[in-house]
Amino acid sequence: MTKYILRRILYLFLTLFIIASITFFLMKLLPGTPFTNQNRLSPEQLKIVKAQYGLDQPVFIQYIRYIGGLFQGNLGTSFQFNNEPVTQLIGQRLAPSMQIGAQAMIVGTIFGILLGAIAAIRKNTWVDTLATFISILGLSIPSFVLAVLLQFYLAFKWHIYPVALWDNFQSSVLPTLALAALPLGNVARFMRTEMVDVMSSDYIELAKSKGNSNWQVVTKHALRNSLIPVVTIIGPMAVSVMTGSMVVENIFSIPGIGEQFVKSITTNDYPTIMGLTIFYSFLLILVILIVDILYGLIDPRIRLGNGGKE
């Protein structure tokens, strides 16, 4: 197990390294330099800033430096905010993103599981139809549209939640909801399929024949077994939440990394784009790793020692 985790962590760094390299060279492909209004700088000034950013070195050296810095947790400095280390930038904006991200994941997962389970238990009834419809709706409305609607009705019209901005828990409710719709839909649909499968399995029959009531069968056996595969979609879910947060943070004016990412794009802030790319990838790989480990812990059938693969 430890060996397996260590190997996975090694892979994690390998993957990150590859991602970092690809990103680095992609960014180098971009024309021009990061300095706005170069024309306004004297050649001497330019020389000095370039040296500051290490851009006077050959690309290969820059690459070595960048990768070297990476290992020390240094992602370079932002072009948009002169001299601000990207790591610091990410650090300052991490908390809100993590909070709404986590909330959205939790809400999405819990309600998705409930919705999916109910649909599966009441398979082919109107309850199922309704639940399916809700989950598909969740999948079908772009988060930015949902965000706008939530803001307009729940906040602006009915004053239930703050319109935007980031100050207390209240203000995280709407962004969370807007973000949770997609994972909720996904989890619910996945859960339903799994649960329908599980409900028709032999061990559920056996559980029924032991005298478990329908409710007991569901809570003691079906739910747990259907949940295990649901764990596998946490990774993709994390991605959808990450990307969704880019727009949702923008709309609700939340100072998160998603909003920063979009801004970095519109300001050509390459170091920040690179940094965030690597950071997002890191998060994702980490989530996948944790999910895999969890999966092994939750599901007794999976022996991580055997490679942990299908």
Next chain:
Amino acid sequence: MAEDRNPIVQVKHLKQYFNIGKANEVKAVDDVSFNIYEGETFGLVGESGSGKSTTGRSIIRLYKPTSGQILFRGEDISKLKNRSPKMKKFRSEMQMIFQDPYASLNPRMKVKDIIAEGLDIHGLAKNDDERTQRVEELLDMVHLNPEHMTRYPYEFSGGQRQRIGIARALAVDPQFIIADEPISALDVSIQAQVVNLLQDIQRDRGLTYMFIAHDLSMVKYISDRIAVMYAGKIVELADADEIYNNPLHPYTQSLLSAIPVPDPEIEKTRERIDFDHSRHFNDQQRFQEVQPGHFLYCDDQTAAKFK
């Protein structure tokens, strides 16, 4: 006894390992040697996971043997390259019938195309008419209505499907057929149909069979000689009657004692013999002929006793 017969398949020290070098290495077949003679039915029995299917699949080269030799009509086929002409020829000479009547036919292909696949590959039909005609003949041979050749497999019952599988194997005119548990998935009432068919075909065409099965009474019935497999090794090999009347290996004895017999009287009085792996296996043992035509996996001391 063996001299006057012609071996069609000779298996020499065949080893088939999986996941070599990994923690989950499996020695599915572990140093197995035997001959199959022309025209006979060679039965292979043993518990689940003992390596019967693997042996069969290695012989027909679905796997590349880890080591050892497989001679087919005297020619070593264990090292044939996949796309070589020799391999292609070999592919028409040896065929296989599979266990699962549901999984062994491609659900998306019509019966006609399933049966004709071999014809197409080996160019055995010159044109479409000949192809159709051949398929009709084959269907007739397995007692299926040739009109049904445009149907899809799922429209047939298990027994019928198994016969389609037989027709497919027969299409390329093989001399040797490996039947891997061809009847274990079938209903009792239908098993006999298939077994009878296999025997009729063997008689008509002078085929040689390797018949893998669980069901010992059926194996006894169909086979001339029987090999008993246990944990990747053949532990005993002899004529069918000999095996049943004079089992020498404790595992064979245990196996025989467990066969249920549809006769309440026998059942009520039978004694089961338990088999203990660790007690009966050790390093000194090897596969040797202890009586004429009767081979046993044992140490030399034991062998001497029987000789």
Next chain:
Amino acid sequence: MERILDVKNLHVDFKTYNGTVHAIRGVDFHLNDGETLAIVGESGSGKSVTVRSVLRLLAKNASISQGEVLYHGEDLLKKSEKEMDNLRGNKISMIFQDPMTSLDPTMTIGKQVAEPLLIHNKVSKADALKRAEEVLRLVGIPNPKARMKDYPHQFSGGQRQRIVIAIAIVDYPEILIADEPTTALDVTVQAQIIDLLRELQQKIGTSIIFITHDLGVVAGIADRVAVMYAGKFVEYGSVDEVFYDPQHPYTWGLLDSMPTLNTSEQDRLNSIPGTPPNLLNPPTGDAFAPRNAYALQIDTEQQPPFFKVTKTHYAATWLLHPDAPKVTPPVSIQQRFKKYQAWLEGDVK
């Protein structure tokens, strides 16, 4: 002997795309206290549906259209779902065919075995686990105390089937329904399981309904045998009667198609030709008629009633009608008759 279970005129239908499948078309049987009743028949004949109807564990698209299932005189079909829950796993329990998939993969086997106790009896968890351990020992799981904490995948097929049996008997049920409990197992393991069931029956005195399509297994375990074909019973009687004095051509076919160790290669096997009827539109007459070498004109028109052979032996074939012609059964069956005759005479002596 007391009848603890009495099934009367059971009809079960399934609604499907193609129409209604009449899976069970009037089944009557009973189970005596302490006996083992074996139900044999080929795949799809309705064995599982019959016994599942007893526990009311049928698929959602099933409906029991007619009949009664009397357990100690009470009709189980009229009970509420809650009352049924109280019976399941307690008074009547069930063993399923596939040991590989019958156990919850995410629960330790100790908990799974103890579960019926916790559901039905007001016992503490510790007591239940203790009892589970005893039962696991009883069914022959070595070192049960330690292994209780293991998960199903850590056991072999035979062991898993033993665990499934342990679950079924942990609450000393009156009736144990075993639906092909050994089909997926090796012969040697199968033999062990059958021995185990026999042994258990003696120890806890439960009545067993044993389903199989393997006549050899039936011969080893059953007191009485019922033969099923296309949703109906065609013959039933004591194990000796059915094996040595079979009356129904289908039973003949079954017995005749199995080679015994004495059948030589020269004897051609006898097979039952054709395929079972489609239960979407069951035939009006005897469902077996199209495959029956001894079919009579009447078979195509009218379903045969049960004819009494002895007090305990009945068969549903027109051949037993006084007006029916005498037929010569297959050789192997004749041998069985002879054996029975000899045996009866010996018995009389």
Next chain:
Amino acid sequence: MEQVPKIPKEKFKLLNKQDNEASESLGTPSLTYLQDVRRRLFSNKVATACLIILGLIVLISIFAPAVAPHNPNAQKVEYSNLPPKLGNLNIPGFNGMQDMGGKEVDAYKQVGAPKGTYYILGTDYLGRDLLSRIIYGTRLSLIVAVLATLVDLLIGIPYGIVSGWKGGRVDTFLQRIVEIVSSIPNLIVVILMMIILKPGLTSIIIAIALTGWVTMARLIRAQTFQLKEQEYVLAARTLGESSTKIASKHLIPNLSSTIIIQTMFTIPNAIFFEAFLSFIGIGIPAPNASLGTLLSDGQKAFRFLPYQMWAPAIILSLIMIATNLLGDGLRDAFDPQSSD
């Protein structure tokens, strides 16, 4: 137990064995697998409805030039931001009235549009007909979807089959690549691509091509692993069939349900993707419309001109819901076990 009934004696005659020998007839009606799938699909009302809706949308997109009432890019700035108006029918929301500083005014009259001028879904900020733009936008979004599907089919399937069929070291290597590609949130790959290439359809396609096939490849690989152990594949091998033939004759047909179902997920994903890119400003460039650009423009004007968001949002959601439900329906239809 039962009384032996009275039956005429002549009925008890043995039937001629010849008459009786069961001919090997097939009980089931002759339906090919696909016919069966079709039957199952069409008996699912929801899926059928979705199929029809999608069919209509696709048809309208294909024949956009004939169907669209206006040139989608023709500006008529005088008529900008007109609310929907459906002829002279006075349907609320479709009567050309607009809330202006608390008063309902006839926006058409206000801009001095002659009688008979009407835009069913209103106009946008440049006075372009929204309906026409939505029709063309849908068309563009569907093109993205179709191209994404092609990528799935042309990269994902071969990749998955090779990986699954070859197994061993080849598989390990190919899977490592998949692992890396899927460890980068795909949207980020796309964004990176869009920054480097210039925004546009080609870039979106290249971006999708780089990442979109991964799920398909994974599924196909897993399925191929199972299929290659299927006895009919083994049978083909014992007959000497070549790998490519096995792939085309045995694997792909049996992968078809997976392929179709996965495609049903690729399509909405691609459409969503494009919408998202447009929202963060790196989607299809002006003046061309896609559902994404329309939505993102509409979203910004939502406070005052809600119809500009509602119309594309409803169409997008409709496509999403329909493909999702159709996907469900197809999954059930392709699964012979789901016969209830």
Next chain:
Amino acid sequence: GSAVEKDSKDTLSISSSDVIATMDSSLNTDVIGGQNLTNTMEGLYRFNGKKLVPGVATKVVEPTNNGKTYTFPLRHSKWSNGKPVTAHDFVYAWRRTVDPATASQYAYIFEGIKNAADISAGKKSPKTLGVKALDDYTLQVTLDQPIPYFTKLMANSTFMPIYKPSVDKAGKQYGLHSKGMIFNGPFKLINWNVSDNSWTEVKNNKYWNAKKVKLHKVEYYVSKDPNTGLNLYDSNRVNRLEKISGDTARQVANYNTFSKDKQAATFYIETNQKKYAFFRNKKIRQAISYSIDRDQLNKNILGNTGGFTASIVPSGIAENPTTGKDFSDEPAIKSVAKYSSYNPKLATKLWKEGIKETGQKDLSFNLVGDDTDTAKKQNEYIQGQMEKYLPGLKLTLNNVPFKSRLNKAETGDFDMIVTAWNADYPDPYTFLQILTTGNAQNDGKWSNKEYDDYVKKSATTDANDKQARWNDLVQATKILTEEQGAIPLYQSYQANLTRKNVKNYLVTPNGAYNLVTVFKK
């Protein structure tokens, strides 16, 4: 809980259009940074509305030595930590800005101050800069040559003092975090890190003019989404919504709290005359200009935030030294206004003639522009107009982020480009100089000798003669407009919504607002 906050009299909440990029006055380049520096720092002067009033300097001084020396007497004011603000703080700040190691983009604005250009070029030490602390409270600046607009420059944030110990402590990160920053302006920025989406400024009691400051707290919130901003304003979460984008501006124009402020900025199109002889043809440039209906653009796209301008010099930045007439109202300029107006027929005609004259075959060009919402719409509109009236023209839009646009402009990677120029100081010169031959900001490389001469003359021979200088600039503008060397689109306006109870919120000529005088009722 209710999302509607109660409104406090002491606190002003403002929705800002973007975050603060830096609070380092040496490095700041944008309006947001400028606004917040104006809020928190005090330079020599400060604009109060249009009027220049003394800040740390005790009075607005006149130059001596032929306009080459300025001597500023300073008041005894304090930094927010109680330390005195001295002339040395100015000297330090200015030297720091021109020091090439600081890499300030505004170093060039110091050119004209003695040695400034040489220092930026790395040829001289920053110590040689022509700025001196005669004593703690007297600052003297020496120029190489008179700078006519020098006094106005002194209100720019670039010329504010910096508290040296803060820089010493924070190093490169000075201006990125409020922690450790010391202020001498009306407010103090607290708990702020760069890139924060909201920030708070509290009243600075140490500010020399603190008793005039009514507000106790100013809160800024960035909301990029137009709906969000408006929803915040409408639910009174913010008291003021700034920089409303075109589309929304158009919709909220009927709010009675709507206002718009003229900005010292113009948008214009440059054509790449280096790449295409085609664009060196005057008729072609005029045709382009004639093809665009700026009225419609303003009304429908910009929501009335783009006012007419005849030339690239916007209105409201300078007045005739004798008549007091606005620069844009000079008759000479009005006379060429027609060249910057809509005339589709003429456009088509000139276009065809131009094509004939130049023999241009390929009429596919790209139009580079910004990728903000309004810019995109505006470019789309321009594309539509030009394609409509200029036969054969095929325009591809290339909307890119601001920095990319600058980059493309600098490297000449465009065919046509929509450029905006924001005055560095309120004087026509800031606009006119960029179109002179060889100027780095002259992206299209338009060149006209006569024009160059007028512009040059205004800064040299006529530098000290206000009227002569004025006439030079007017003449230059006339030439530029007639030639359409740059094709003016509009002067931009900033649209805002301000609650009725917020008073005295006045724009200054450099685009910032002076919060000293703002109060709430």
